[in-house]
Amino acid sequence: MNTRRRISLVIPFYNEELNVDNTLAAIARVVDPQRYDWELVAINDGSRDATLAKLQAASPSNFELIVVDLSRNFGKEAALSAGLSQASGDAIIPLDADLQDPPEMIAAMLEKWEQGFEVVLARRADRSSDGFLKRQSAAGFYRVMNRLSEVKIPDNVGDFRLMDRCVVEVVSSLPENRRFMKGLFAWAGFRTTSIDYARPEREFGETKFSGWKLWNLAVEGITSFSIAPLKIWTYIGVFVALMSFGYGSFIILRTAIQGVDVPGYASLLTVVLFMSGLQLIGLGVIGEYLGRVYLESKRRPPFVIRSVQQRGGKAAE
Template sequence: MSLLSVIVPCYNEEENVDCFYEELMKNTPFFEKEGLELEILYVDDGSKDRTVEEVKDLRKRDERVHLISFSRNFGKESAIYAGLQKAKGDYVVMMDADLQDPPSLLPEMFSYIKEGYDSVATRRVTRKGEPPIRSFFARMFYRLVNRISKTEIVDGARDYRLMTRQVVDSILQMTEYNRFTKGIFGWVGYSTKWLEFENVERAHGETKWNFWKLFIYALDGITAFSTVPLALASFMGVLFCFVAFLLILVIVIKTLAIGDPVGGWPSMVCIICMVSGVQLFCLGIVGQYLSKTYMEVKKRPIYLVKEEL
């Protein structure tokens, strides 16, 4: 018998705890056929509703259900890492509690693992139900990050992924505090089969990811897997030094030739404002990398567990 660990990050998902479990259990004939035992790890990311209570009630009915409850909200990336650390399975799968990751795909995913793939990942082929502006910026992010990074991050990739023990152990070796799991999956490599499916609406509740949170998450992804922005800042610095030198020559020659000490001040003000803006932009880029370094060197734990069952 092999053990399959199912990691389910949760944040305010009280309405979805039971729904997810019931949907997962529809695969029971498949689990029995393949000789798979289950452990279901609900990772509560500091929920403010009755998520913890719902998981405890579920555990009373099925001892294969386990709870890892954080002391506060640390974010989904921390919940994923905690689940991977606690998972004991020969195979590990991560799924969202809101049923946007269909458990019905598990038999097909496992069939590819048996064929020899190290992991089977999923990606959405449509963004039905998302605001158009959010979909646009999401596509632009994937195009940008794949141009400036050596790590491939697939457009529409979900965290829904089935992995062998070897892949999980490799991911756990990456202990950075600022985590971008989609990039980590690509960085560790291994043979991966991609399954495509159409976007599925949440079963209950609302998404916890607003535009601002996604923007910050995108910045984390860029700074975690590319140093091109730093190179861009350096290039712009050299470029504007060269432009400034040319402007000095122009001003000196013009003053010596025709005088005109007052004329041209509006254009000079515009140039000063533009250069100052570029300097602040480049300083912001450096600040982003410096802030990530600051968080790493403090060596704070990625999460704190309040309760574990």
């Protein structure tokens, strides 16, 4: 009877045909089939290039390749959720297909896991491969997120981490379909440690996260784990109401003493536009939360799997 524990690597792929061969080769170099059984769960997230064909043609010898083909592009968060649902390992490690999450760190993660930690975070100690704007925006996001949310997200930690089976079962059991995975991982808790690494540059292809997508991901994270924006607008409303009451009292008092004054068009227009702007911003914040409630109420699944194929490893012998 095989008593060795199983390690699952989970990698979402979206238009990564240039990285498929390099990624599989890098995984093959770092896995140790003498100590663990290995599987790589590769999720094709609706790629429009030859990514799926390359994955289905691969036949690795020292690990099992499970190709999960989604029915369309659902986004990285949903693709990662699909991979976690198919992973059968005792420990699961998500990482990116562009090799900016170096597979060489897996051995150090497993050592921490063997010491009893249930979550091993990979912290980016050096982000010089990222542009200045991306580094500053990422730092700003973590500061804002951790001030607004009760769930603290570790700085400079992405999806690259090791999670014990018990952690993945908790995350996979959560019913929400608008999934901000970094927040869900942090919310689950468990015994956690971290290791530092330098994030290398992407060798092939281009990043799929534009500035707009990163902004939407940040909004998703904040609204998923904090109601502070709603509370802030409550305080803003109280402050503006008090200011309006004070200004109204001043106008009444001045009129009673000095008589009726000719109203000023410019000042009146300024106040109206200012109040209208505040109301529209407040409605926008409420709309963000209401939209997420609407989407969650439909109870649609976060992803749809077209097929699952097993390649290579012991399954192919």
